Amino acid sequence: MLKYLFAKNEDIPSGSAAIFFGFSAIIWFVIGTGLGSFNAAKLAFPDFVTGNEYFAFGHMRQVHVMAVIFGWISMAFAMAMMYITPALGNNKLWSEKLGLWNCFLWNLGLTLGLTVLWAGITSGREYSDFPWPIDLYLATCVFIPLGINVWMTILNRRTQGIYTTNWFFAAATFMVIIVFLIGNLPEFFHLTGLTEAYLTWWFAHNVLGLWITPVAAAIAYYTIPKVTGNPLYSHRIGHLHFWSVVVFYSTPAAHHLMSAPLPEWLKSFASVEGVLILVPAIAFVSNIMLTMQGKWYMFVENIEVRFTVTGCLMAIPLNMQGGFQQTRAINWYIHGTGWIVAHAHLALLGFSTFLEVAAVYYGIQSIMKRKLYSITLANMHFWLLLIGFTTYWVSMTIAGLIQGAGKIYEVPYIDVVIAEHPYMIARWLGGSMVFSGNILWLYNMWMTARKGTVVPQGRLPHELAYER
Amino acid sequence: MAGFREYKIGARLFGLALGGSMTITLFFPSINIASVSSTDIALTKQLEVGRESGFNLDDPWMQGKNKPLGVSLKVDPKTKQPIDGGMQVYVYEKGTSFPSGVMHPRILGEGIQELSVQQGHVNDANKNVGAVFTIAKGLYQGKEYSYIDNLTATKGWTPADVMSVAKDSDVSEAGKGKTMFIREGCWWCHTLLPEETQDWQVFGAPPMLGDFNGESPTAFGSDRKAPDLLHVGSRNSSKEWMMMHFFNPRLVQPHSIMPRFDYLWGKTDADGKKIDFAKWREEYNEYREGKRVSPPDVPSYASNSEIRGLIDWILSLK
Numbered sequence: 001m002l003k004y005l006f007a008k009n010e011d012i013p014s015g016s017a018a019i020f021f022g023f024s025a026i027i028w029f030v031i032g033t034g035l036g037s038f039n040a041a042k043l044a045f046p047d048f049v050t051g052n053e054y055f056a057f058g059h060m061r062q063v064h065v066m067a068v069i070f071g072w073i074s075m076a077f078a079m080a081m082m083y084i085t086p087a088l089g090n091n092k093l094w095s096e097k098l099g100l101w102n103c104f105l106w107n108l109g110l111t112l113g114l115t116v117l118w119a120g121i122t123s124g125r126e127y128s129d130f131p132w133p134i135d136l137y138l139a140t141c142v143f144i145p146l147g148i149n150v151w152m153t154i155l156n157r158r159t160q161g162i163y164t165t166n167w168f169f170a171a172a173t174f175m176v177i178i179v180f181l182i183g184n185l186p187e188f189f190h191l192t193g194l195t196e197a198y199l200t201w202w203f204a205h206n207v208l209g210l211w212i213t214p215v216a217a218a219i220a221y222y223t224i225p226k227v228t229g230n231p232l233y234s235h236r237i238g239h240l241h242f243w244s245v246v247v248f249y250s251t252p253a254a255h256h257l258m259s260a261p262l263p264e265w266l267k268s269f270a271s272v273e274g275v276l277i278l279v280p281a282i283a284f285v286s287n288i289m290l291t292m293q294g295k296w297y298m299f300v301e302n303i304e305v306r307f308t309v310t311g312c313l314m315a316i317p318l319n320m321q322g323g324f325q326q327t328r329a330i331n332w333y334i335h336g337t338g339w340i341v342a343h344a345h346l347a348l349l350g351f352s353t354f355l356e357v358a359a360v361y362y363g364i365q366s367i368m369k370r371k372l373y374s375i376t377l378a379n380m381h382f383w384l385l386l387i388g389f390t391t392y393w394v395s396m397t398i399a400g401l402i403q404g405a406g407k408i409y410e411v412p413y414i415d416v417v418i419a420e421h422p423y424m425i426a427r428w429l430g431g432s433m434v435f436s437g438n439i440l441w442l443y444n445m446w447m448t449a450r451k452g453t454v455v456p457q458g459r460l461p462h463e464l465a466y467e468r
Numbered sequence: 469m470a471g472f473r474e475y476k477i478g479a480r481l482f483g484l485a486l487g488g489s490m491t492i493t494l495f496f497p498s499i500n501i502a503s504v505s506s507t508d509i510a511l512t513k514q515l516e517v518g519r520e521s522g523f524n525l526d527d528p529w530m531q532g533k534n535k536p537l538g539v540s541l542k543v544d545p546k547t548k549q550p551i552d553g554g555m556q557v558y559v560y561e562k563g564t565s566f567p568s569g570v571m572h573p574r575i576l577g578e579g580i581q582e583l584s585v586q587q588g589h590v591n592d593a594n595k596n597v598g599a600v601f602t603i604a605k606g607l608y609q610g611k612e613y614s615y616i617d618n619l620t621a622t623k624g625w626t627p628a629d630v631m632s633v634a635k636d637s638d639v640s641e642a643g644k645g646k647t648m649f650i651r652e653g654c655w656w657c658h659t660l661l662p663e664e665t666q667d668w669q670v671f672g673a674p675p676m677l678g679d680f681n682g683e684s685p686t687a688f689g690s691d692r693k694a695p696d697l698l699h700v701g702s703r704n705s706s707k708e709w710m711m712m713h714f715f716n717p718r719l720v721q722p723h724s725i726m727p728r729f730d731y732l733w734g735k736t737d738a739d740g741k742k743i744d745f746a747k748w749r750e751e752y753n754e755y756r757e758g759k760r761v762s763p764p765d766v767p768s769y770a771s772n773s774e775i776r777g778l779i780d781w782i783l784s785l786k
Contacts, residue, residue: 046725051745053731058653120651121530124522124685131523171482186684190520192568193680194501197688202493246482250489259663260688261677263500332665336692408666413695418723
């Protein structure tokens with residue numbers, strides 16, 4: 001990578017930026033889930049690694065969250081953008097060199113930011129934990145260059161129209177910059193009190209709603225038609241998805257503070273808008289499922305389709321929870337409990353991760369023109385992720401319901417802690433399965449790059465998956 | 469270049485949609501929230517905790533620097549006459565940043581703002597000299613309000629005057645403690661938000677709209693894995709219990725999953741002796757294995773230790 005940073009743009013092979021983003025993303029995924037598993041162990045066994053400030057839960061929890069959001073998920077997005085945007089515009093990436101610098105600065109900034117967080121230096125605001133200099137760095141050296149590369153590639157496309165995936169990519173890169181700059185205003189200008197509290201959750205909500213969810217969905221709009229060979233079922237439904245994300249997902253930020261003192265009109269408005277999240281969700285899931293018509297055998301046979309469809313199927317419970325758990329009728333019971341933790345993992349580790357994993361599998365094979373090194377390892381990766389995640393989700397959902405019951409029936413808190421203990425162990429086991437699956441994945445992709453069978457010109461890697 | 473020609477309408481609609489959404493979710497709420505008046509709780513929290521408890525350039529390593537001291541005064545620092553019932557003042561030594569309510573009194577709300585400026589002279593507070601504040605009551609347009617009183621301007625009490633009559637036990641380092649609370653990530657498990665539901669039966673009254681003016685970060689917490697702490701000082705005001713609980717939570721609550729915060733004691737104890745953590749853990753393990761009848765004693769903390777601030781802050785949460 002280093003030798004290309006100072007090379008002429010023309011001399012850099014196409015797809016280099018995507019490859020480096022892809023491997024960075026996998027490595028951050030291993031780190032992020034490793035930290036998650038370590039943290040979970042501490043919740044199950046509080047004296048596991050004790051007496052050291054730097055291995056205290058309060059120092060590590062945010063490092064796990066930020067590593068998976070801005071390391072794994074966002075870098076996998078960048079990887080997808082680096083190869084999917086030009087593929088859909090029938091051209092080359094606007095600047096491979098900018099892409100490589102973007103990747104380099106991203107890894108550098110994230111390493112710095114996580115080190116600072118690990119030391120406890122934080123803004124004290126959930127999801128916008130990074131101190132404001134790091135936030136400014138992420139906006140200017142990470143998201144703005146990424147956006148420029150995507151927008152310029154789309155502007156220089158050689159197709160007449162713009163495909164669904166690219167609308168989402170162009171809009172989401174724009175929106176994430178806006179979200180970063182506005183969501184951190186309390187830190188830039190020392191805004192205090194409820195304004196700070198509300199903007200914290202405005203950022204947290206919109207970074208999920210206007211960055212992670214739409215880009216993950218956009219990836220599925222590419223992967224499924226590309227791998228199955230079926231055209232997208234409906235562009236109109238794609239339009240509905242896009243516009244309803246922009247309108248309905250950008251408005252319910254206040255529902256994260258449903259039982260906090262905020263103006264009541266704001267909470268009621270947010271709650272109604274929050275239910276409308278079902279519009280983009282149903283549009284997206286139905287569009288992808290209908291695109292699968294006649295190709296359902298690939299759900300069994302093909303690793304990318306299996307990951308993508310599983311992720312899309314997880315969008316159903318995700319949005320059913322998301323739409324309704326924020327209404328007053330349900331929120332009073334589950335607010336602040338493990339239920340929400342389970343829901344957050346369903347969104348990030350279930351829905352979105354499964355779609356990105358497919359994009360990284362497909363991208364690395366097609367850019368390097370090498371067949372997957374081991375389909376067995378890929379299958380193990382899939383099942384470890386799915387079973388590990390399910391264990392996590394089920395145990396945390398049950399723990400959350402116990403906690404909710406404890407909350408309304410005035411159970412002494414320590415009894416809730418005791419009742420949750422078995423589920424904390426299950427959570428740790430589930431998280432560790434995900435972590436070990438990712439180590440296998442890193443090995444598999446590394447060996448694919450090194451030793452994978454070369455895919456002949458004009459063939460797609462998945463066509464040869466079962467050929468020797 | 470194909471450009472966005474055919475997407476003109478779409479791009480404009482996108483701007484309209486996102487702009488509309490920002491208007492409703494940012495502009496309207498910010499006007500509404502800005503009109504909320506400070507409660508007494510908000511005034512107390514601001515003065516007690518100071519300007520900022522998260523990352524800031526005055527305390528980049530988050531060591532609890534640039535923070536005020538809370539002092540419960542028993543005597544008038546000028547005349548040395550006893551004060552009937554005592555008085556709570558907040559000492560901002562030279563160089564300490566003032567909280568938002570002092571720097572920007574408009575965030576305090578109607579009445580409070582005018583009284584703090586006209587009667588409390590908060591605009592005269594000078595960072596290069598330091599200042600002493602308290603919360604006083606006064607009349608504005610016939611109604612009574614609490615306001616911030618800059619005692620350095622109204623009574624001539626300087627930080628040095630106040631500190632000269634204060635014993636260490638009269639001083640609270642709650643401001644430093646809030647920084648520790650943020651740095652150590654206590655708020656990842658302990659919320660500061662009894663919910664507007666059945667929660668009040670166990671954890672006390674939910675906060676009001678005006679309880680947060682001038683506070684940063686608010687650190688409500690979202691993922692409760694431990695008791696809410698907003699009113700913890702009313703439920704348990706024992707310094708000794710807090711000390712044992714922070715050093716090793718399992719000493720007072722065998723089923724607790726809280727991490728040990730023994731490292732906040734620093735290197736030496738209250739008598740200046742080096743704390744032997746390894747020996748303590750060894751003895752504690754022997755106790756757990758049944759080889760000792762009682763656990764080893766928790767070392768008493770030095771008055772400038774980080775744990776002192778944290779305990780002061782926790783106990784201030786009434």
